[in-house]
Amino acid sequence: MPEPDAVPGADASRWDARHAVAGPVVPMPPDAVRGREHLLPAGGRALDVACGRGGVAAWLAGRGFAVDAVDVSPVGLAAGAALAPGVTWIAHDLTTGLPVAGPYDLVVCQRYREPSLYPALAAALAPGGLLVITVLSEVGDSGGQFRAAPGELVAAFADLVPLAIAEGGGEATLVARRRE
Numbered sequence: 001m002p003e004p005d006a007v008p009g010a011d012a013s014r015w016d017a018r019h020a021v022a023g024p025v026v027p028m029p030p031d032a033v034r035g036r037e038h039l040l041p042a043g044g045r046a047l048d049v050a051c052g053r054g055g056v057a058a059w060l061a062g063r064g065f066a067v068d069a070v071d072v073s074p075v076g077l078a079a080g081a082a083l084a085p086g087v088t089w090i091a092h093d094l095t096t097g098l099p100v101a102g103p104y105d106l107v108v109c110q111r112y113r114e115p116s117l118y119p120a121l122a123a124a125l126a127p128g129g130l131l132v133i134t135v136l137s138e139v140g141d142s143g144g145q146f147r148a149a150p151g152e153l154v155a156a157f158a159d160l161v162p163l164a165i166a167e168g169g170g171e172a173t174l175v176a177r178r179r180e
């Protein structure tokens with residue numbers, strides 16, 4: 001598979017440098033559903049937003065999902081492409097919005113927080129589709145501009161039906177389903 005095109009910008013080079021020195025990547029479920037994988041749809045289309053080196057996208061592909069995976073870092077995407085060539089790896093700056101249209105049966109966004117993207121994540125869900133999102137949180141941490149305020153995810157995705165909500169230890173998680 002050809003390497004995804006580079007995306008210009010500071011985020012890309014900063015994350016390229018981090019991904020380049022990270023250890024081997026292995027397929028892994030999204031943290032928020034580990035041990036409760038029964039919450040996931042049986043299959044269909046999945047989107048991994050800010051997929052990093054692709055461990056989650058590769059795991060989803062292994063479960064039979066048709067996966068699109070988006071990240072700004074060509075180095076991260078290349079690691080993912082080596083792990084799971086069948087995933088569609090997309091280089092894109094998510095501060096400009098989502099580069100793909102739904103509907104997706106599953107949207108995962110793990111450890112990337114871009115509040116301007118929240119409406120697009122919800123809109124990308126198919127009826128009955130599942131959102132799995134984890135962001136850095138002020139709850140259990142000293143705070144900072146990159147962290148979600150208490151209740152941010154629940155408020156942003158109020159139209160979805162929450163299945164699991166957690167805040168603490170500097171992270172916030174929401175697992176929620178779009179109504180049929």
Ligand SMILES: C[S@@+](CC[C@H](N)C(=O)[O-])C[C@H]1O[C@@H](n2cnc3c(N)ncnc32)[C@H](O)[C@@H]1O
Nearest residue numbers: 011015050051052071072073093094095110111
């Ligand atoms: C903390 S990592 C999380 C990676 C992966 N989701 C995981 O859980 O392992 C954050 C990811 O967001 C990506 N990222 C940062 N800024 C971005 C942007 N503006 N557009 C797209 N991806 C971005 C980085 O390249 C990095 O892979």
